[in-house]
Amino acid sequence: MTPTVSADEHRGRPQVALWTIVGQWTRLGCIGFGGPPTHIALLRRMCVEERKWIEASEFEDGIAATNLLPGPASTQLAIFCAWRLRGPIGAILGGICFIVPGLVIILLLSAVFLARHPSEWILGAAAGAGAAVPAVALNAASGFVPASWKRIGTAQSEHARWVAYALLGGAAAATIGPYLVLVLVGCGLAEIAVRREGNRPPSGPARIVLGAVAGHAVALGGFAALAWVALKVGALSYGGGFVIVPLMQHDAVTTYHWMTGAQFLNAVALGQVTPGPVVLTTAVVGYAAKGIRGGLFAALIAFTPSFLFVLVGGPRFDRIRANAVIQSFLTGAGPAVIGAIAGSALPLGLAFQHLWQVPVLAGALLWLFVVHRGVVSSLLIAGAVGVVLAVIGVPV
Numbered sequence: 001m002t003p004t005v006s007a008d009e010h011r012g013r014p015q016v017a018l019w020t021i022v023g024q025w026t027r028l029g030c031i032g033f034g035g036p037p038t039h040i041a042l043l044r045r046m047c048v049e050e051r052k053w054i055e056a057s058e059f060e061d062g063i064a065a066t067n068l069l070p071g072p073a074s075t076q077l078a079i080f081c082a083w084r085l086r087g088p089i090g091a092i093l094g095g096i097c098f099i100v101p102g103l104v105i106i107l108l109l110s111a112v113f114l115a116r117h118p119s120e121w122i123l124g125a126a127a128g129a130g131a132a133v134p135a136v137a138l139n140a141a142s143g144f145v146p147a148s149w150k151r152i153g154t155a156q157s158e159h160a161r162w163v164a165y166a167l168l169g170g171a172a173a174a175t176i177g178p179y180l181v182l183v184l185v186g187c188g189l190a191e192i193a194v195r196r197e198g199n200r201p202p203s204g205p206a207r208i209v210l211g212a213v214a215g216h217a218v219a220l221g222g223f224a225a226l227a228w229v230a231l232k233v234g235a236l237s238y239g240g241g242f243v244i245v246p247l248m249q250h251d252a253v254t255t256y257h258w259m260t261g262a263q264f265l266n267a268v269a270l271g272q273v274t275p276g277p278v279v280l281t282t283a284v285v286g287y288a289a290k291g292i293r294g295g296l297f298a299a300l301i302a303f304t305p306s307f308l309f310v311l312v313g314g315p316r317f318d319r320i321r322a323n324a325v326i327q328s329f330l331t332g333a334g335p336a337v338i339g340a341i342a343g344s345a346l347p348l349g350l351a352f353q354h355l356w357q358v359p360v361l362a363g364a365l366l367w368l369f370v371v372h373r374g375v376v377s378s379l380l381i382a383g384a385v386g387v388v389l390a391v392i393g394v395p396v
Contacts, residue, residue, distance in 0.1 A: 015086075016053060016085040016086055016090070018086060018089065018090065018093060021082050021085060021086060021090050021093055021094050021097070022093055022094075022097050024046060025078065025082060025093070025094040025095075025097035025098045026097040026098075026100070026101060028042050028043065028046070028078065028098055029097060029098045029099060029100060029101035029102055029275060029276050030101045030275055031275060032098075032102070032275045032276050033273070033274075033275050033376055034374065034375070034376055035074070035272070035278055035375065036072075036073060036074035036278075039074035039075075039077070039078065039277075040063065040074055040077060043059075043074075043077060043078060043081055044059055047059060047081050053081075053084075053085055054081060054084055054085075058084070059081070061317070061318075061321075062077055062080045062081065062084070062317075063077060064321060065080070065317035065318075065320060065321055066080055066310075068320055068321060068326060068327075068330060069306075069309045069313070070234075070235055070236055070237050070238050070305070070309075071233070071234050071235060071237060071279070071302075071305050071306050071309065072234075072277045072278065072279040072303075072306060074277065075095065075098065075099065075277045075279065075303065075306050076306045076309060076310055078094060078095060078098040079091045079094060079095040079098075079306060079307060079310045080310050080314060081094070082094025082095065083310055083311070083314050088311055091307065091310055091311055091314075092307065092311075095303070095306065095307055095310075098276065098277075099276060099277060099280070099299070099303055101275060101276060102274050102275045102276020102277065102280050103276070103280055103283055103295075103296075103299050105274050105275065105276075106270055106271065106274045106276075106280045106281075106283050106284060107283055107287060107292060107295050107296075109270050109274065110267075110270065110283070110284045110287040110288070110295060111287070113126050113263075113266050113270065114259070114263060114266070114284075114287060114288055120390045120391075120396060121387050121390050121391060123386075123390060123396045124386035124387045124388075124389055124390025124391070124394075124396040125383040125384075125386050125387050125390075126262070126265075126266040126269070126383075126386070127262065127353065127354060127357060127386045127396045128357075128360055128382045128383045128384065128385045128386020128387065128389070129265075129266070129269035129273070129379045129380075129382050129383035129386065130262060130265030130266050130268075130269055130351075130352075130357070131265075131352065131357035131358075131360035131361050131364070131382055131386070132269070132360060132361065132363075132364035132378050132379050132381075132382035133265050133268045133269055133272075133348050133379075134344075134345035134346075134348040134349045134361055135345075135361055135364035135365045135367075135368055135369075135378065136242075136268075136272060136364070136368070136375050136378065136379065137242065137245060137341055137342065137344050137345045137348060138342055138345050138365070138368075138369075139368045139369065139375065140242040140341050140375075141242075141338050141339075141341040141342035142342075142369075144334070144337070144338045144341070145338060148162070148334040148335055148338055149162060151331055151334065152331050152334075152335070161190075161191070161194065161332075161335075162335045163335075165187040165190075165191075165332055165333075165334075165335035165336045165339065166335040166336065166338055166339035166342075167339060168183055168186075168187060168336055168339065169183060169184065169187065169335065169336030169337060169338065169339030169340035169343060170339035170340060170342055170343030171339075171343065172246075172336075172339075172340060172343070173246035173339070173340040173341070173342075173343030173344045173346075173347075174343045174344075174346045174347060176250075177246055177247070177249055177250020177251065177254070177255075177347075180246050180247055180250075180340055181232050181236045181237075181247065183336060183340075184236075184237075184238060184333050184336050184337060184340070185236075185333070187332045187333050187335070187336035188238075188328075188329035188330065188331075188332040188333035188336075189329065189332070190332055191328050191329065191331050191332025191333075192325055192328045192329055192332070194332075195324075195328045195331075196328075222290075223290065223294075223297060225251075225255075225256055225289075226285075226286055226289050226290065226294060226297060226298055226301075227297070227301050229247075229248055229251045229252070229256075229282070229285065229298070230282050230286065230297075230298040230299075230300075230301035230302040231301055231302070231305075232247050232248075233247055233248065233279055233282050233302045234279070234282075234301060234302035234303060234304065234305040234306065235305035237337075238330065238333045238334065238337050242278060242341050243337050243340060243341055244271075244278065244279055244281055244282065245268055245281075245341065245344045245348070246340045246341065246343060246344035247340075248264075248281070248282065248285055249264055249344060249347055249348070250347070252264055252267075252285045252288070252289075253351075256289065258285060258288045258289040259285065259288040260351075261347075261348075261350070261351025262351055262352075262353050263288060264285075264348075264351065265348060265351055266284075267281050267284035267285055267288070268281055268348070269379050269383070270284055271284065272375055272376065272379055273376055273379050273380065277303075279302055279303070280299065282298045282299060282301075282302040283295040283296070283298055283299045285298060286298025286299065349361065354394075354395060354396065356389060356394060360382050360385055360386070363381075363382070363385075364378045364382055367381070
């Protein structure tokens, strides 16, 4: 990776005004519909092609480095780019401005869709969009498969491990949602052990600590439980934004009863169709748990690790990328994440409340896998179908 930029090199670069970072990163937060691919394209166009603030090779290194970190990679890339331009203060301002527009929008929509007595057309839109969510989960998982399959190696034993990790992740997402993190960590540690030829790291203590923290949060409930759920999303999720679904679903619906299965489908759909990071879905869960305060609190907990990772790790990203242990961990955790995302489609589908949602799901699968169109359009069309059905009197 590009070597760490020294203070002298920073002084040699044209200074980007903080107000420019505030304005441009706020603009990105407002128009960033479509998830990480859109965010990366917008950042590349602004920072590399139009403004020429960052060299193309440096930007690509930033993508590679942030993809090694847990949590929302495109958000961390936005923070990283702002850090490259104006150091820590730039990173903090850029990250906040990138996140806040979507946060405001998704909290406003949460108030509408999670109201006590919403209108029939709102219920229809929510049920329709929610019906497409399992298809979106499968689509997200399929997008990660080629790179992960290639990464683990070409030997038959390596491919067998990939399949085993993916099956473990899928089974965990479908059955033991609150402890999915342990499975992801376990698969990563297993791959480290295999590649070290039996020199296994101390996975037992790590599992015990994570299990104790999870159990403590369950016992406390309230904001402590919400903090644990959001922390898993922000600090312990590997593989991109959609892995939040299996991490949160069981906690939000079954363990703490903050929302129904149908409402969780709505939360995932809102996270997909609003601008900004997909991880903003945590704000919907927080809103369901504790209102506006809960939504803001959950977002704060979920995104704080991203800022810390970049501010602390930014000067060390070259060493992080070169670390064989980290690479091995991600090689093992990656297939488990893919399996978990795909496995989340099962409990998501079981949350359906109406038979008409099944053909809507089938249509979404065709739209995504046969026609090869986008996620946002699939959710909007499914939502529109729900509105039409509500208007003509079909139960929603």
